[in-house]
Amino acid sequence: MNSLKILLIEDNPTLARQTGEFLEGHGWHVDFASDGELGLQLALREIYDLILLDLNLPGIDGLDVCRELRQRAQFTTPILMLTARDAFADKAQGFDSGADDYLCKPFDPRELALRCRALARRRELHRNDEICIGALRIHRRRREASRDGQPLKLTTITFNILWELACAFPEPLSRGEIVHRIRGDSPPDSDALKSHIYSLRRALDRPFSCPMLKTISNIGFKLEQPGAH
DSSP states (O other): OOOOEEEEEOSOHHHHHHHHHHHHTTTOEEEEESSHHHHHHHHHHSOOSEEEEESSOSSSOHHHHHHHHHHHOSSOOOEEEEESOOSHHHHHHHHHTTOSEEEESSOOHHHHHHHHHHHHHHHHHHTSSEEEETTEEEETTTTEEEETTEEOOOOHHHHHHHHHHHHHTTSOEEHHHHHHHHHTTSOOOHHHHHHHHHHHHHHHTTTSSSOOEEEETTTEEEEOOTTOO
16 A cells, blocks of 8 residues: 555654654554644645544544534545544544544554555545446446446445445455445444345355455455355
């Protein structure tokens, strides 16, 4: 992946330094802001590939920074919230304010790097209406999908799940992330999701010799390109 330009808004100087050094070790450029006001100014003035945003900030807190950016920013930059708040209500608030992802402290910096890559990749993919993964083609605006040239019969929800998995490719999505992206703030319904995944797998994989939809134990689901290994 090309070098990313990242804005890290974090008031803990030790965590900011450690996180910044780790990300810069990947060849990425990191700008720092230690409070919400400075972070908001930088995010509105500069163009970033990704914003890492702490919730508990002096002055303007992370939720308000996120809302302001979504209302005022010229570009829709992916926002990953970093916070010690791990309750469902806190996560719902974060997503409601416009966040694209949520990572609880303490976190493994390697996971942070994976999420940064996935969000940056998703941003690039969303600039186009079509995603191609091997023989799989998905056209968002026409809401059509095909594999090996054969149209896939998908419901609205199974199409949405397939699109989100394609945007995250090759990373997995947890069950909770899938539910949030297709249902918003509705509480997770594992039985309903299980049914939708079954329908998606039947449409995407059953007619073909190699499956693309993989179940990742204790995590969720991902798309895999046949023959890529």
